[in-house]
Amino acid sequence: MKQLRSIFLVALLLCCSLPGFSQEAEKEEGGVNLKEILFGHVQDAYQWHVTDIGGHPLIIHLPMIFYSQQSGFHVYCSSQFAHEPDENLLREGPDGFYIKGAEDEKGQIVEKVGAELQPVCFDISITKTVLVLFINAILLVCCILGAARWCKKHKVDDPAPRGFTGLIHMFVMAVYNDMIKPSLGEEAPKYAPYLMTCFFFIFLTNLMGVVPFPPGGGNLTGNITCTMFLALCTFLIVNVTGTKAYWKEIFWGDVPWWLKVPLPLMPFIEFFGIFTKPIALMIRLFANMLAGHVIAISLSCIIFIMFALGGTMGTVLGSAMTPVSVFLSIFMMLLEVLVCYIQAMVFTMLSAVFISMSHVKEHHA
């Protein structure tokens, strides 16, 4: 009986999945293309497409800087490139340059040489993500340096500052005492500057990602390049400052000899551990923030998908889904604020733990 039921369930699942593709083809015509909206938001782009007002796109144009082998350095504004792609999925620009891909996609820049298209090398354009990085860095410097100046001007036994400066002081001390000191101990002052920079940068960037309009709304910590750089910094610090005992534990640890002599099993695993730790750091932050953005957009898009079904059913379903979607969006946004803090904390704490793990002392047994 049980087997029958499970077979029936599998058959039901398969049947449910089959009509899926026939509906999908209709959706492309129906108006709402969730995939395009999603990727348009979470991916990088050469311009910042904020919204559409009455069919008119509201776009912040950004500089494009790149080097081509044929004609040297070029600086253009992204408004010089066509917004809509032509039939070959190329967006035409000046001097025979094109951007590959759809309207809000950060495709390769290619140059028309003769009849063929040649990709340019060395593209250092100020894209949407880079602009968000600049905005966040400036904001962070303003917030922290203002509070730091107070410390320079006052003595230790002065009364505690009030207002925003007080808030930053409290926050900095909480991060230092609760996250960095427990794992690093007496070495904490040495590595605290890096770890706290990481924490406050990630936290501010995450929070700015939750704000739905410029200067917020960019997906910087949900961009794997950004998290890769942060993880790379941790990787370098861990391995450059690692002690002799740390390297000895990796290549010649305290394990039974047959785990390391004919076949270096443990050294092999430990060696891979060096790389998997920062990669896990990178993926964790990236995936968490990306998931947050995707959830926020999917929840608001549910309304439009329902209305795009058309007919009475679409209207009824759309109207019914609207309050549900708004309620769920508010709930998820509040949760997302919490996730912003937790992810910044996890990155900092894990970095601190990895650094302290690479500072093992030689123990005499």
Add this chain to the structure above:
Amino acid sequence: MISLLLAADALAKLGATVGGGLAVIGAGIGIGRIGGQAMDAMARQPEKMGGLQSSMILAAALVEGATFLALVISILALFV
């Protein structure tokens, strides 16, 4: 033939989504146990609250890291 190919495509999508769901079930069990046991420990020894909290979040983050690896793989299978 074409319908067969389409069915294969749909099946691939099904596989990716079910795989993502399975990974999340694993993470749910793991993080739930971590949280529950930490609650137990905190109720028993409230004076150790701070240390327990940070090691709880650390362990949860490690479980989550493995899950996200699986989720990223299923997203790649879905879209790329």
